[in-house]
Amino acid sequence: MESSMNVAATGSPRSGGLGRLLRMRETGLIAIILVLIIAMSFASPYFLTWVNIRAMVMAFAVEGIVVVGMTILLISGGIDLSVGSVTALAMVIAGLLFLAGVNPWLASGIAIAACTGIGAIMGVFVTKVGLHHFIVSLAVMVIARGLCLLGTGGRPIGLYTLPDSFKFIGQGSIGPIPVVILIFVVVVVIFDFLLRRSTAFRRVFYTGSNEKAAAYSGIRTKKVIFLTTTLCATLSGVAGVIYMARFGSAQPTFGMGMELNVIAAAVIGGASLKGGSGTILGAILGTILLSVVSSSLALLDVSVYWQDIIRGSILLTAVTVDHYLNKKRGRG
Amino acid sequence: MTQQPILEVRGVTKSFGSIHALRGVDFRLLPGEIHALAGENGAGKSTLMNIIDGILQPTGGEILWQGRPVRIASPTAAQALGIGFVHQEIALCPDVSVAENIFMAATNISRSPLMDYRALERRAAEILSQICAIDPRRLAGDLPIAEQQLVEIAKALTLDCKVLILDEPTAALSQREAEALFRIMRRLADRGIAIIYISHRMAEIFDNCDRVTVFRDGQYITTMNIPEITPDDVVKAMVGRVIDDLYPPKASPGSIGRDTVLEVRNLTDRRRFHDVSFRLRKGEILGIGGLIGAGRSEIVRGICRLEGAVEGEVSLNGHPLALRDYSDSIRAGLVYLSEDRKGDGVFLDMAIAANVSALDIDRVANAAGIISDADERAQAEALGRKLNLKYGCLSDPVASLSGGNQQKVAIAKMLAVGPKVIFLDEPTRGVDVGAKAEIHRILRDLAGKGTGIVVISSEMPELIGLCDRVIVVCEGRISGEVEGPEMTEENIMQLASAALPRGQVA
Ligand SMILES: Nc1ncnc2c1ncn2[C@@H]1O[C@H](COP(=O)(O)OP(=O)(O)OP(=O)(O)O)[C@@H](O)[C@H]1O
Ligand SMILES: [Mg+2]
Numbered sequence: 160m161e162s163s164m165n166v167a168a169t170g171s172p173r174s175g176g177l178g179r180l181l182r183m184r185e186t187g188l189i190a191i192i193l194v195l196i197i198a199m200s201f202a203s204p205y206f207l208t209w210v211n212i213r214a215m216v217m218a219f220a221v222e223g224i225v226v227v228g229m230t231i232l233l234i235s236g237g238i239d240l241s242v243g244s245v246t247a248l249a250m251v252i253a254g255l256l257f258l259a260g261v262n263p264w265l266a267s268g269i270a271i272a273a274c275t276g277i278g279a280i281m282g283v284f285v286t287k288v289g290l291h292h293f294i295v296s297l298a299v300m301v302i303a304r305g306l307c308l309l310g311t312g313g314r315p316i317g318l319y320t321l322p323d324s325f326k327f328i329g330q331g332s333i334g335p336i337p338v339v340i341l342i343f344v345v346v347v348v349i350f351d352f353l354l355r356r357s358t359a360f361r362r363v364f365y366t367g368s369n370e371k372a373a374a375y376s377g378i379r380t381k382k383v384i385f386l387t388t389t390l391c392a393t394l395s396g397v398a399g400v401i402y403m404a405r406f407g408s409a410q411p412t413f414g415m416g417m418e419l420n421v422i423a424a425a426v427i428g429g430a431s432l433k434g435g436s437g438t439i440l441g442a443i444l445g446t447i448l449l450s451v452v453s454s455s456l457a458l459l460d461v462s463v464y465w466q467d468i469i470r471g472s473i474l475l476t477a478v479t480v481d482h483y484l485n486k487k488r489g490r491g
Numbered sequence: 492m493t494q495q496p497i498l499e500v501r502g503v504t505k506s507f508g509s510i511h512a513l514r515g516v517d518f519r520l521l522p523g524e525i526h527a528l529a530g531e532n533g534a535g536k537s538t539l540m541n542i543i544d545g546i547l548q549p550t551g552g553e554i555l556w557q558g559r560p561v562r563i564a565s566p567t568a569a570q571a572l573g574i575g576f577v578h579q580e581i582a583l584c585p586d587v588s589v590a591e592n593i594f595m596a597a598t599n600i601s602r603s604p605l606m607d608y609r610a611l612e613r614r615a616a617e618i619l620s621q622i623c624a625i626d627p628r629r630l631a632g633d634l635p636i637a638e639q640q641l642v643e644i645a646k647a648l649t650l651d652c653k654v655l656i657l658d659e660p661t662a663a664l665s666q667r668e669a670e671a672l673f674r675i676m677r678r679l680a681d682r683g684i685a686i687i688y689i690s691h692r693m694a695e696i697f698d699n700c701d702r703v704t705v706f707r708d709g710q711y712i713t714t715m716n717i718p719e720i721t722p723d724d725v726v727k728a729m730v731g732r733v734i735d736d737l738y739p740p741k742a743s744p745g746s747i748g749r750d751t752v753l754e755v756r757n758l759t760d761r762r763r764f765h766d767v768s769f770r771l772r773k774g775e776i777l778g779i780g781g782l783i784g785a786g787r788s789e790i791v792r793g794i795c796r797l798e799g800a801v802e803g804e805v806s807l808n809g810h811p812l813a814l815r816d817y818s819d820s821i822r823a824g825l826v827y828l829s830e831d832r833k834g835d836g837v838f839l840d841m842a843i844a845a846n847v848s849a850l851d852i853d854r855v856a857n858a859a860g861i862i863s864d865a866d867e868r869a870q871a872e873a874l875g876r877k878l879n880l881k882y883g884c885l886s887d888p889v890a891s892l893s894g895g896n897q898q899k900v901a902i903a904k905m906l907a908v909g910p911k912v913i914f915l916d917e918p919t920r921g922v923d924v925g926a927k928a929e930i931h932r933i934l935r936d937l938a939g940k941g942t943g944i945v946v947i948s949s950e951m952p953e954l955i956g957l958c959d960r961v962i963v964v965c966e967g968r969i970s971g972e973v974e975g976p977e978m979t980e981e982n983i984m985q986l987a988s989a990a991l992p993r994g995q996v997a
Contacts, residue, residue: 356864357856358853359860361845361852365849368839368840372836372837372849375829376821376850378818
């Protein structure tokens, strides 16, 4: 028998270790991001300054928390278009409660719980009623936005009296590092680890890869989908609260179009809309790539309209390249 | 042979990365012959067929069509030449009617801009009537797997082809449908159509084919005229050695204990099966026979609470079980191997190791629910060795394995939980002779160690060769039971087609 074929006995060959690493999507993304950063550092001396880096990371850190939720949901085979509106709703609920005299921490807790509730309702429509995620979350996206506007009369609410201790989570830093970034890193590290190694999230992969086979393996797939749907909404709520602390206001129109950014990041990072694949690290790299591109274009004074066109093209390219590679590997 | 081959393959190679699926194979197909292609799982049979059909491009070698070299760039190109292909894996559009599925390829090449659904249904009914009774208006996804397979075959019959490839078409069929298929094959061959027939069932090859070509490990071994050889010759060419005993010895009467492992009493789901009662004794392998659609799989899935609202009593080792769903059933030790490997048996795009641990991931994880990669790999490796699984690397997706090896992954997945009773629905579908004997030996071994084994099989020789006792299901009821020397094809067939058990009133 030739060496590349195991008749089960010879142990898994680790020879392809480096090749495997090179073929990994994460490696490719990191390479592209590095090339971009190096190119930009020549184009603009301002690019690699601490201030700019900090601003760039701040720009995607909170959204990155939503990306985590979305990636997990995509892996389970779902999708959520309502993340932007739900994020805004969390801000609005917490903001209004605070204005009504509720302690800001409690108000935030209630807002996050409300988002969890919204996620649970979506979960019920998907798993019990049997509707598609796309439709359910589309409806919720519109409803949640409507609630935001209804609650605020369409105007941003300033929260000038927010105590510093609360604003700290959005504006403070520990040493040179902003708290927002710390929270983001902690969330990413925890979920990345859990997704790779925990049995709970393995069930998410099984469910997304082949729901019927998962059911035939004794996995309660409805429960899994319900939970991933809920988790995504909860994380959107968390993001909303952090945004409120950062801006010191609640903006009912915040997060419009966020869902597209978030889904694009996850997909560039290797998540599949068919479910069953994706990693947190990849999704975050996708987020970073999109963000580096935006801030480069802004620095280069490219018009905003062009920026959208370029972002869309990157998404298409990434997905096309991936599709092609998959085919070569013989899985397509 | 002087006749001009319609299709000739010369020195074709194909590699997937580092895996060499074909290493220079030859193959000559004559008009009007039924030519069997045999070889172990992973020998490269499907790969060559995919190349002939234009789905895959060869890495090297050439293909000659009626003596002229051709490049077959796509399935459409293959169709244009006159090549029809029934795939090993069923690929129907589940949400579309049977009629539309059957004419999918034909519609694709027709010039008419509009669909004429009435004509479509009429012609579909015509074609189907040659093989079986399926309503062409039903949705393909609603059909049981065997009927889906028949629809696949009907699909190929609509094409006006010169070469018809059938890749394990009978794997999901019972004898009756298979025989209908053989009659059609002979008729087509008499009209001059050349047929490539892939199967792991020796009896079928010897009853229906003219010549046989054997591949081993991606290499061409030999081509022989069926009338001049015996099945042993083919098996020997396939595996390179003689397999003396296709079936393991049966349990001796003394070794089947008095203890009952599993007892099922008055199991009913009102729609598909009624009043099912049977006992499984310690040490025996119990077979369930019957025609397709008789309700065999439904009964077993009912016992495991995989589907349907079932009433009735199931007890394990004398203790009645109260199962709510299949995860309870797994915990209690009852596991089910599905008949539809691709649909619900494996996770095609996930790693082999992850597939093996799917039934109970907690086994390879610590108390905090963190999976140990090393344990997971070790488990997959140990079971892979036991089942003689052929793979490149445990982190490869199951989709990269040959059909029979995917089946072994599905079996490994069940063995991983150390079950008390295993229900296997067509366990050796698509598995080659060597591996099949291996699986049978493992089942016998498990039975000897006290695991309850229940096997559903549409392949009569398997039921008779492997099982100690066979219960036969007909129209949702148990119509009889045969044991020892009474286990003959005639007896089982008779019970399977008996409308009602004798001496019993509905
Ligand atoms: N897309 C693929 N990527 C990687 N390896 C593949 C791919 N398709 C097939 N192989 C490998 O090529 C070899 C031949 O596979 P093939 O499906 O042709 O076998 P087969 O003879 O049809 O077997 P079976 O009887 O099990 O259907 C196997 O070792 C298989 O793992
Ligand atoms: Mg095959």
